[in-house]
Amino acid sequence: AEDRSFEPAESVCPFCGVGCGIRYDPATGAARGWAGPVNTKGEVCPKGVAAWDAVDHPDRLTAPLVREDGALVEATWDEALARVSDAFARVRRDHGPDAVSFFASSNCTNEENYVLQKAARLFGTNNVDNCARLCHASTVAAMADRFGVGATTNSFDDLTETDVFLVVGANPAENHPVIFRSYVLPALRRGAELIHVDPRETPTSAAATHHLPVRPGYDITLLNALAATIVDEGLVDEAFCAERVEGLTAFEAFAADVDVDAAADRAGVDPAALRAAARAYAVADRATILTGMGLSQHACGTETVHALLNLPLLTGNVGRRGTGVNPLRGQNNVQGAGDVGALPDRLPGGRPVTDPEARAAVADVWGVPAAELPAEPGLTEVEATHAFGGEVRAAFVLGENPAVTEPNAGRVADALDALECLVVQDLFRTETAEHADVVLPGSAWAERGGTVTNTDRQVLRMRPNATPPGDARRDLDVLCALGARLTGRPDAFDYDGPESVFAEVTAATPPYGGMSYEGIGTGSQRWPFSEDAAEGTAVLHRDRFANGRRRAPLRVVEHVAPVDAVADDELVLTTGRVIEQFNSGALTRRSDRLVRMRGTETVQIHPDDAAARGVADGDRVRLANARGVTTAVAAVTPAIRPGTVFATFHTLEPLANALTGDALDPVAKIPEYKHSAVRVSVD
Numbered sequence: 001a002e003d004r005s006f007e008p009a010e011s012v013c014p015f016c017g018v019g020c021g022i023r024y025d026p027a028t029g030a031a032r033g034w035a036g037p038v039n040t041k042g043e044v045c046p047k048g049v050a051a052w053d054a055v056d057h058p059d060r061l062t063a064p065l066v067r068e069d070g071a072l073v074e075a076t077w078d079e080a081l082a083r084v085s086d087a088f089a090r091v092r093r094d095h096g097p098d099a100v101s102f103f104a105s106s107n108c109t110n111e112e113n114y115v116l117q118k119a120a121r122l123f124g125t126n127n128v129d130n131c132a133r134l135c136h137a138s139t140v141a142a143m144a145d146r147f148g149v150g151a152t153t154n155s156f157d158d159l160t161e162t163d164v165f166l167v168v169g170a171n172p173a174e175n176h177p178v179i180f181r182s183y184v185l186p187a188l189r190r191g192a193e194l195i196h197v198d199p200r201e202t203p204t205s206a207a208a209t210h211h212l213p214v215r216p217g218y219d220i221t222l223l224n225a226l227a228a229t230i231v232d233e234g235l236v237d238e239a240f241c242a243e244r245v246e247g248l249t250a251f252e253a254f255a256a257d258v259d260v261d262a263a264a265d266r267a268g269v270d271p272a273a274l275r276a277a278a279r280a281y282a283v284a285d286r287a288t289i290l291t292g293m294g295l296s297q298h299a300c301g302t303e304t305v306h307a308l309l310n311l312p313l314l315t316g317n318v319g320r321r322g323t324g325v326n327p328l329r330g331q332n333n334v335q336g337a338g339d340v341g342a343l344p345d346r347l348p349g350g351r352p353v354t355d356p357e358a359r360a361a362v363a364d365v366w367g368v369p370a371a372e373l374p375a376e377p378g379l380t381e382v383e384a385t386h387a388f389g390g391e392v393r394a395a396f397v398l399g400e401n402p403a404v405t406e407p408n409a410g411r412v413a414d415a416l417d418a419l420e421c422l423v424v425q426d427l428f429r430t431e432t433a434e435h436a437d438v439v440l441p442g443s444a445w446a447e448r449g450g451t452v453t454n455t456d457r458q459v460l461r462m463r464p465n466a467t468p469p470g471d472a473r474r475d476l477d478v479l480c481a482l483g484a485r486l487t488g489r490p491d492a493f494d495y496d497g498p499e500s501v502f503a504e505v506t507a508a509t510p511p512y513g514g515m516s517y518e519g520i521g522t523g524s525q526r527w528p529f530s531e532d533a534a535e536g537t538a539v540l541h542r543d544r545f546a547n548g549r550r551r552a553p554l555r556v557v558e559h560v561a562p563v564d565a566v567a568d569d570e571l572v573l574t575t576g577r578v579i580e581q582f583n584s585g586a587l588t589r590r591s592d593r594l595v596r597m598r599g600t601e602t603v604q605i606h607p608d609d610a611a612a613r614g615v616a617d618g619d620r621v622r623l624a625n626a627r628g629v630t631t632a633v634a635a636v637t638p639a640i641r642p643g644t645v646f647a648t649f650h651t652l653e654p655l656a657n658a659l660t661g662d663a664l665d666p667v668a669k670i671p672e673y674k675h676s677a678v679r680v681s682v683d
Ligand code: SF4
Pocket: 013, 014, 015, 016, 017, 018, 019, 020, 043, 044, 045, 046, 047, 048, 049, 175, 176, 177, 178, 179
């Protein structure tokens, strides 16, 4: 690190979507929290403390790599970028621009995502997506359909007024810990209640007043039973429904036919506990929903979220402080990556690529003829990997590790190898980079300037704390250089740093129209903040929903059978996160302190299921299905419900996604991560 300069400056944690302020601390040589707009006391979780470990890690890539005679060897930037632009131009000439796919990243800044989607579209394709597709696409689709936008309805600060938290398929005590400690726990101490819907006992359920350990695959059944109880017990907010809701009569007729006891039984929960939870939610003055990937990551994810959205509408819990539906984002820029257009069907500002007026508006900002912007929606991430080697011949992957994070990992590995040219831009030789033809060294959080948009829609500024190591360059500079080469339009990528990109983002993205770097400063500006507004909007849907309508519809949702049928000798694998690791583990598996904290990685199995298979605590077990095999150490514990096993997706052993299926939700194209049939045996 001798050739690098380190200087503390206010930045944002690169991990979850809470958006804590962190910066380099010269006294400890590590990261440290500062009192940012979210973590107002400067507190951070273990991952925030360890954020520096990847920045200064000896495995960092310090020069571009190109594949020669089967091996990745160092190259100059000019050689590497020429290799990319030549290969992509050849594929476009032979197969058309849609034979190239671009993966942006919800772990990169608004500016980086904006430049990459601009490069893709000026190259001629809408095949650009980001990894929010894998975590919250279904939440966004259902909320946009019903409320007009897919973003969190309320702010973190609203939680100070919440009386009941309904936490569905999320574990914020571990995965969004600063918000849990700063807002949820203080509310519980003043008497608020917490209903936790999750198949596992976790630190979140330990703090809960109600725990409904739902059977994986039966969320819709459980949510319908909650709604039916609210209707049956006369707890519908009639005044709110008369003013703001459509379809109450039809929904009440549907609810009257739900046998709550039978539904609770199918969903694997106690009917009395379910009714008590429904009552607590419905009678609260202000109830909020916090959701996570346990809800969204299903091949029926959009329908599942639709079933959830009936609850706030029935009970008047939307459009006021302390209420609403708030999906907890897993990465620091899940919201912003989509806002600025890193989506195959949306231009910056969420406008459809199929809308000629939207294309004309964006083309005007870019100074190009509107006819140059592709008008057909492109491929989503998993659709693209399904097309690798066929319809798609080349791919660019920014800061993602699909070899570990995409479902059906065995198929993904083959798909990556089937490409004529795979380009990966990352900090390390990740599992995906090992398949690449060109690897570009990327920049860590502490080396980038720019903005990210956190879970509660606050746009926050990142500032460089360090220069990149060796010949590594800042991601934004690399993307601009690449954009100029791929499109032959150097003027379109000639920016004077992230601030000038952000100025263009605000021109091309109406919900960001009133923002500026100066206005954000060391605080934040909240989306949506249009050009003519005095400030951003904390509570959405107050008098009208974001689609301009006064009313939102209730919707009858029927149970959708999980894709994997489960044989008598099989268990259901569900996957998730832990506090000490992050996503594919590319950063956090390289942190000695986090690896030590986590200890041995395990797969949770219930004592009854373990006994039936002769598995003892600490045994090495084999998990297998038709898609793949992986092994792990068993943790035999009643914290997981019978019939279910739990593994994290952060590790290579177990490699949970060797077993998950790649069936997609028909609307949001999110895969099924939470319900995979597996056989478990002693290894
Ligand atoms: Fe980073 Fe999230 Fe932890 Fe805050 S809560 S320090 S944003 S991982």
